[in-house]
Amino acid sequence: MQRYLIRRILQMIPLLIGLSILIFFIMYLMPGDPIDMLVMGNPNLKAEDVARLKKVWGFDQPFLVRYWKWLKQAVWHRDLGFSYHWKIPVTQVVSERLPNTLILMSASLVLSLLIAVPLGIYSARRQYSFADYFLTVLAFIGQAMPTFWFGLMMILLFSIYLKSPSGGPLLPPGGMMDIGSTASFFSWARLKYLIMPAFVLGLHNITSWMRFIRSTMLEVINQDYIRTARAKGLKERTVIYKHAFRNAMIPMITLLAMSIPNLVGGATLTETVFAWNGIGSMTYNSVMNKDYSVAMASLMFSAIMVVIGNLLADILYAVVDPRVRYD
Amino acid sequence: MTKRLAITLTMVLVLALALVANGFAARNPREIIIGMAQEPDTLNNMLSDMSATSQAVGGLTDDLLERDGNWKLFPQMATQIPTIENGLWKVLPGDKMQVTWQLKKGLRWRDGREITAEDFEFTWKVIMNDDLGVPSREVSEMIEKFEIKDKYTFVLHFKQLYHLANLGLDYNPIPKHIFEPIVKSGAKAFAEADFTKVVFENGPYMVKEWVRGSHLVTVANPRYNGTEKAKVQTVIFRFIPNTNTLMANLLAGAVDMLTPVGLTLDQGLALDKMIRDQKRGTDYGVQFTTALTWEHIDFNLDNPWLKDKRVRQALVYAIDRQAMVDALFEGKQFVSHSYLPPKHYGYNPNVKQYEYSPAKAAELLAAAGWKKGADGIMENTKGEKMILTIHTTAGNAVREKVEMIIKDQWKKIGIELKIENVASTVLFGEISPKRAYEHMTMYAWTSPPTTNPYGLWDSSQIPTAENAYAGQNRPGWRNAKSDELSRAILKELDEKKRIALFHEHQALWSEELPSIPLYFRVDVSATHKNLQNVKPTGNTTPITWNVQNWSWAN
Numbered sequence: 063m064q065r066y067l068i069r070r071i072l073q074m075i076p077l078l079i080g081l082s083i084l085i086f087f088i089m090y091l092m093p094g095d096p097i098d099m100l101v102m103g104n105p106n107l108k109a110e111d112v113a114r115l116k117k118v119w120g121f122d123q124p125f126l127v128r129y130w131k132w133l134k135q136a137v138w139h140r141d142l143g144f145s146y147h148w149k150i151p152v153t154q155v156v157s158e159r160l161p162n163t164l165i166l167m168s169a170s171l172v173l174s175l176l177i178a179v180p181l182g183i184y185s186a187r188r189q190y191s192f193a194d195y196f197l198t199v200l201a202f203i204g205q206a207m208p209t210f211w212f213g214l215m216m217i218l219l220f221s222i223y224l225k226s227p228s229g230g231p232l233l234p235p236g237g238m239m240d241i242g243s244t245a246s247f248f249s250w251a252r253l254k255y256l257i258m259p260a261f262v263l264g265l266h267n268i269t270s271w272m273r274f275i276r277s278t279m280l281e282v283i284n285q286d287y288i289r290t291a292r293a294k295g296l297k298e299r300t301v302i303y304k305h306a307f308r309n310a311m312i313p314m315i316t317l318l319a320m321s322i323p324n325l326v327g328g329a330t331l332t333e334t335v336f337a338w339n340g341i342g343s344m345t346y347n348s349v350m351n352k353d354y355s356v357a358m359a360s361l362m363f364s365a366i367m368v369v370i371g372n373l374l375a376d377i378l379y380a381v382v383d384p385r386v387r388y389d
Numbered sequence: 390m391t392k393r394l395a396i397t398l399t400m401v402l403v404l405a406l407a408l409v410a411n412g413f414a415a416r417n418p419r420e421i422i423i424g425m426a427q428e429p430d431t432l433n434n435m436l437s438d439m440s441a442t443s444q445a446v447g448g449l450t451d452d453l454l455e456r457d458g459n460w461k462l463f464p465q466m467a468t469q470i471p472t473i474e475n476g477l478w479k480v481l482p483g484d485k486m487q488v489t490w491q492l493k494k495g496l497r498w499r500d501g502r503e504i505t506a507e508d509f510e511f512t513w514k515v516i517m518n519d520d521l522g523v524p525s526r527e528v529s530e531m532i533e534k535f536e537i538k539d540k541y542t543f544v545l546h547f548k549q550l551y552h553l554a555n556l557g558l559d560y561n562p563i564p565k566h567i568f569e570p571i572v573k574s575g576a577k578a579f580a581e582a583d584f585t586k587v588v589f590e591n592g593p594y595m596v597k598e599w600v601r602g603s604h605l606v607t608v609a610n611p612r613y614n615g616t617e618k619a620k621v622q623t624v625i626f627r628f629i630p631n632t633n634t635l636m637a638n639l640l641a642g643a644v645d646m647l648t649p650v651g652l653t654l655d656q657g658l659a660l661d662k663m664i665r666d667q668k669r670g671t672d673y674g675v676q677f678t679t680a681l682t683w684e685h686i687d688f689n690l691d692n693p694w695l696k697d698k699r700v701r702q703a704l705v706y707a708i709d710r711q712a713m714v715d716a717l718f719e720g721k722q723f724v725s726h727s728y729l730p731p732k733h734y735g736y737n738p739n740v741k742q743y744e745y746s747p748a749k750a751a752e753l754l755a756a757a758g759w760k761k762g763a764d765g766i767m768e769n770t771k772g773e774k775m776i777l778t779i780h781t782t783a784g785n786a787v788r789e790k791v792e793m794i795i796k797d798q799w800k801k802i803g804i805e806l807k808i809e810n811v812a813s814t815v816l817f818g819e820i821s822p823k824r825a826y827e828h829m830t831m832y833a834w835t836s837p838p839t840t841n842p843y844g845l846w847d848s849s850q851i852p853t854a855e856n857a858y859a860g861q862n863r864p865g866w867r868n869a870k871s872d873e874l875s876r877a878i879l880k881e882l883d884e885k886k887r888i889a890l891f892h893e894h895q896a897l898w899s900e901e902l903p904s905i906p907l908y909f910r911v912d913v914s915a916t917h918k919n920l921q922n923v924k925p926t927g928n929t930t931p932i933t934w935n936v937q938n939w940s941w942a943n
Contacts, residue, residue, distance in 0.1 A: 094818020100438045101861075102817050106527050106837075106844050109859025118522035118576065148601070149431040149580050158601055214633050221641040222669070231641040236634045241422075241604050241625055337629040339602020352814075 063380065066388040070376075074369055079133075081365045082358070086129045089354055095121040096146050096352045119146060132358060143355035147348065152359045155344065162238060163328040163340035165247060169260040171321065174267035181268075182275025183307065189280060197272065204269030213262045213335035220258060233258055236337035259336040263329050267321070274317065278310040285309075312383055319375035323367035418941050420623040421920065423933075424635050424644035426651045428628040429605070432584035432596065435515070435523045435560050440931075444648045445605055445626050447933030448594040451615050453490060453557035455934055458924030460732050460838050462556075465616060466504070466591075468493055471555040473882060478555050480882065486547040488554050494541055497612045498564045499590040506543040510535045511565035513558055520576040525559045550880040552887055553839050563589055593619040593937035604628065613937075620940040624933075632656055640670050645920055648932050649678070649912035654787070657913030658719055672918055677721045677911040678927035681730055681838060684788075686779065686831045686905040687821070690865045694775065695828060701902040702743065703753035707802045709745035713794050714908050717787065725906040727895040728845065732927065733838065734884075735891025740899035750802050767803040776805040780820055781831040783810035788831055791907065823858045824851075824865060833910065834861075838928040842875040842894050846903065866903035919943075 097115045101107050116122040120131075135141045142152035185194045221235035238255050245251035282288065283306050291301045328342025341360060348356035379386045427441035434446045453467040464470055468491045471477030477489040496504040515521055516529040531554075534546035547554055567588045571578050585599045593615065594607040605626040609619035627644055629635045635651055638644045639660075652660065661675040688695045695701060710724045726743075729736050754767060759775060762768040767775040777799075781788045789810070796806040811820060821830045834845065844850055848867040850860035874894040881887040899906075914932060916923045922938040 092818075093815050098818050098822065100524055101822070101859075102835075104438060104525060107524060107859075109856045111524060111526070112859045113857060114519055115522055115524060118520065144577070144581070147430045149433065149436060150583075151581070155601075162602070210631075214637070217634060217637045221637055221643075231643065235637045235641045235643055236629055236631075237627065237643075238603050239600075241606060241627070242598070334631045335634055337603075337627075337631070337634060343630065350814075 063388055067377075070373055074373075077369065078362070078366065082133065082362055083129065085361045085365070086132065086358060087125065089349070089352075089357060090125045090128070092349075092352065094352065097121055099352065128354075132355070142359045145348075145353055145356045147351045147353040147356065152355045155356055156341070156359060156363070159328075159339055159341050159344050160326065162338060163326060163333075163342070166256065166259055166263065166333075166338055166340060167325040167328065169256055170264040170267070171325065173260055174264040174271060177264070178268045178271035179275055182272040183279055183302065185272065185276040186279035186283060187302070194276075201269040201273050204265050207265065209262060209266070209329075209331045210335050212265065213258070213332060216258050216262055217335075236335070238338060255336075259332050259338050262336075263332045271314075271317065275310065275314065278313055279306060282306045282310045312379075315378045315382060316375050319371045319378060322371040322374065323364055326367055327364045417623075419621060420625060421621050421646070421939060421941075422625045422627055422644045424627050424629055424638055424647045424651060426628075426630060426632050426635055428602065428630075432589070432599070433580075433582065435521075435563070436580060438524065440929075441628075441650050443929065444650055444931040444933055445607075447592075447931035448607060448619075448624060448936035449590045449592045449596065450561045451496075451592045452561035456838065456926065456928070456930040457934065458926050460734075460926065460928060460930075466492055466496055466562075467557075478882075480550070484550045484880075486550060486554055486882075488545045488547065489538075490543055490545070490557070492541040493615070495614050496591065497614050498567075498588055499595045499610055499612060500564075500567075500588045501612050502564065502566060503540075504562065504564075504591055505540045506537045508562045508565045509543055509558065510537060511569065512560065512562045515563065515568065515572060515579075516559055518572070518576075521572065521579050522576065523560070528553065528556065528559050550882065552841075552879055552881055554882075556839065562591070564591075591615070593617070594624055597623075602628065617937050619937040624936060624939075636660060639673060639915060642672070646916040646923065647914055649680070649914050649925060649927075652913045652915065654718060654721065654911065654913055657915070658721065660915060673915050674918055676914045676916065676923075676925050678914070678925040679723075679730060679732065680835075680910050680912045680927040681733075681840070681929070682833050682835045682910040683725060683728055683730070684791075684831070684833045684907040684910060685725070685728070686829050686907065687864045688902075688904060689824060689826055689828055690867075690903060691824075692828055694769070694773075697757045698901060699753040699757040700759070701905075703750040703757070703802070704799070704804070705743040705902060705905050706746045706750040706753065707804070708795055708798050708905070710743075710907060711745065713791065716794075717790055718908070718911075722908045722911050725909050727899045727906055728834075728842070728904070729840070729891070729895060730909045733840070735841075735878075735888050735895075737892040737895040739892075740895050742899075747798075747802050754802070761803045765803055766805055774805070775803070776807055777828040778807045778809055778826070779829040779831060780816060780826055781810050782813040782816050785813075791831065821863055822852055824863055829905075830863075831907075835929070838930070841878050842871070842891075842898075843879055846871055846894075846898065847875045848872050864903040866901070868897070868901060868903075870897055871901075 095116070097112055097119065100115070101112060120128065132143065135143060145152050145155050148155050181197055185197045188194050217235045220233040221231035224232040226232050234255050239245065239252050243251050288301060288306055291305045326341060328340040328345070330342035330346045332338065333340040333343040345357065345360040348360065380388055425441055425444060427439060429437060429442035429445045430439055431437050432442065432446055432449070434442050451465045453465065454462050454470060455465040456462055462470055469475065471488050471490065479487045481487060492504065492506065498504060513529055513532065513535050516523045516526050528551070531547050531549055531551050532545050533548040536544040536546060538544060571582050585596050590596065590610060593610055593613045595610040597606040597608045599605045607624045609622050613619070629638055632652055635647060636656055639647060657675050657677065660670060663669050664671055664673060664675065688701060690696060714720065714722055714724055726740050727737065731738070758769050759767040762774065779792060781792065792808050796808065799806050816830065816832065820826050821832060844861045846862055846866055848862065850862040851865045852858040852860045852863060871894065874890050874897065878887055878890045878894070881890055912925055912927050914925045919942045921940050921942055922935060923932065924935060925932045926934065
């Protein structure tokens with residue numbers, strides 16, 4: 063196991079370097095740089111101005127020079143560079159948003175699990191019942207619903223149609239906190255902003271995981287050892303939760319491990335609709351604004367998380383499933 | 390198990406509702422919340438080109454002069470506007486000029502330091518410092534000497550004639566005592582200066598807190614000694630990137646107004662209708678202000694077909710632009726006949742106007758040697774079929790509709806339009822600035838109210854590989870008379886004569902048609918009915934230009 067781990071971790075290095083070259087190159091290929099965009103809003107800029115500005119910001123350098131500079135800075139100096147758009151260090155841009163994303167994504171993850179797991183088990187146990195069909199229909203609706211539309215409908219319902227007793231909207235229509243509020247993340251003043259985005263974001267997970275748990279449960283429930291468990295007179299609860307559910311959870315681990323990158327990657331659409339200042343919208347905007355250093359940092363971060371998530375899934379397999387061994 | 394789940398869910402819901410009861414506070418009359426779809430990148434407006442920045446900084450900084458809602462200049466930090474008549478603007482032999490500025494006494498930075506001529510000299514040096522990356526230096530680079538007469542008076546020595554020499558520097562001043570040490574430690578320090586902490590405000594408001602991605606809080610500046618003190622203590626900008634959510638915030642009463650950096654025209658029209666029908670949002674009003682954003686279609690004048698003026702005129706005659714704006718914009722945006730909007734001081738209302746006339750179009754095309762072929766498409770004597778290609782920003786619904794209308798109408802006179810839309814980064818990064826299009830591109834120019842024809846239409850401003858594609862005359866218009874006029878405008882100091890030159894240039898332009906003029910966009914803003922004195926400008930002057938005068942009616 064130890065040797066396997068070391069080998070996997072060493073393999074990551076060339077993989078990540080290759081990825082960084084690829085991402086950097088794709089962004090380099092995008093036509094135009096921020097100075098070209100600047101000209102669109104200011105027809106009075108002259109040729110000399112454009113040349114001077116490109117030089118100041120280093121946009122006149124060739125691809126390899128720019129990449130080498132970035133790599134050297136990032137690896138040797140652990141400095142992710144300076145954001146052209148925000149005019150602050152990239153680490154600051156990211157660190158301002160990372161906690162927001164972690165909170166939103168983990169809230170939505172927990173919410174999804176809390177709803178999806180019981181409903182999935184229920185659906186499997188009453189296969190082909192009315193409730194099963196009903197949940198199946200709901201699952202497909204949930205998966206087909208576009209996030210931004212669902213988000214807007216939620217805002218319409220909870221912020222415009224429904225009022226709180228004090229006269230304001232029942233739930234705030236976007237944002238992350240009351241202005242000037244110093245309340246902690248776990249107070250109502252902050253939580254009320256979290257409810258809608260966490261649910262909207264979770265809906266997709268809820269519905270897909272519910273279906274997933276239903277099918278793995280169905281598979282397990284029909285195994286011989288479940289019949290044996292029932293035959294030896296165990297309580298149904300014990301059969302379901304101790305014997306069936308535990309085994310059904312094994313494939314779920316892959317799903318969960320694969321959702322780790324999402325935890326830090328954010329969700330662009332939901333963040334935009336609910337004005338939630340997270341990593342997802344930051345990544346999108348940095349690509350649109352040609353804010354190369356921020357885009358590089360966040361895309362690389364996601365790449366690293368995908369790689370780590372994969373490794374974690376493989377390790378967890380070995381932990382929970384005694385049949386899996388690495389050497 | 391389901392029963393227990395249901396009970397738990399109900400309990401959570403009840404708890405939530407109970408907590409909501411004390412959730413929202415009533416609206417504070419000492420505060421205005423402004424919603425914007427964009428967030429400033431930085432509050433250092435020397436390094437920002439975002440409209441969101443100028444909206445946010447509008448109340449934080451004063452300049453020598455400012456423009457009001459009618460685009461009229463008034464002195465803000467200066468005692469008066471220098472003119473030739475009052476002797477503060479002098480023309481010297483050898484085409485040199487001197488402009489004298491007198492500052493109001495007792496103006497202060499946010500930290501209490503008095504604002505003096507030295508701050509302006511320092512600002513000019515910052516603008517002219519090649520390492521600092523300040524984009525625009527149109528005025529500053531014509532100044533060969535900055536002379537400080539006394540604490541409150543300075544003279545700008547211009548090395549050439551320039552018609553806008555009495556508008557001040559390119560940017561509002563920054564305090565020398567704060568920024569001199571910063572600039573000394575390098576360009577990076579200047580770019581990284583934390584404008585939420587560093588003193589730069591000399592306006593009626595100052596920064597209290599900026600939570601990136603959420604909001605910016607500004608409060609009345611107690612040391613402000615300029616035009617008028619702020620009437621409302623706190624002005625908050627709330628950043629909501631999705632314009633639908635922004636509108637929901639307005640309808641939910643979570644914001645008091647929306648700046649022009651917000652609703653799209655369609656949303657503005659929908660909101661306006663909702664209010665008129667007394668359905669929702671009845672506490673608000675929507676303002677549509679004609680803006681300096683000009684939608685047009687550039688021709689490529691190096692194309693042999695489009696070189697012929699008659700072909701260009703025919704193409705414009707064949708579009709029913711009036712019906713188009715009526716259908717698409719409910720008459721809120723109107724047809725343009727040249728590149729200047731009616732509020733521009735040099736606007737000429739009597740230029741050639743191309744009403745919808747397929748007959749005239751056919752006539753002109755026939756005169757230019759185009760005949761309808763067997764398939765109904767125009768052909769020239771070489772047997773080439775007139776199939777024109779247009780590019781615009783993909784995904785822009787309005788522009789796509791305009792293209793469909795034009796395609797349909799040109800088809801009637803035998804011209805086929807091929808629509809090849811591209812991502813905006815491709816259009817503005819490659820195709821348009823490098824003139825890499827065969828026939829046409831559709832986009833908009835946003836210019837300041839001082840805009841003049843030189844940058845867009847002088848033949849020296851045609852982008853080429855030699856000048857690194859830097860000019861803005863993207864159609865490639867080469868016209869000796871136009872060059873003569875656009876260059877004369879820059880040097881004509883007598884406003885009346887300059888206006889005459891402007892008129893002449895627009896008349897020539899609308900005869901020659903280097904581009905198809907489509908329409909001027911409007912700025913859409915919305916304001917709470919009790920919020921008084923909000924005056925949108927429709928130009929680069931932010932809606933917050935007079936934020937200190939905004940107040941709540943009881």
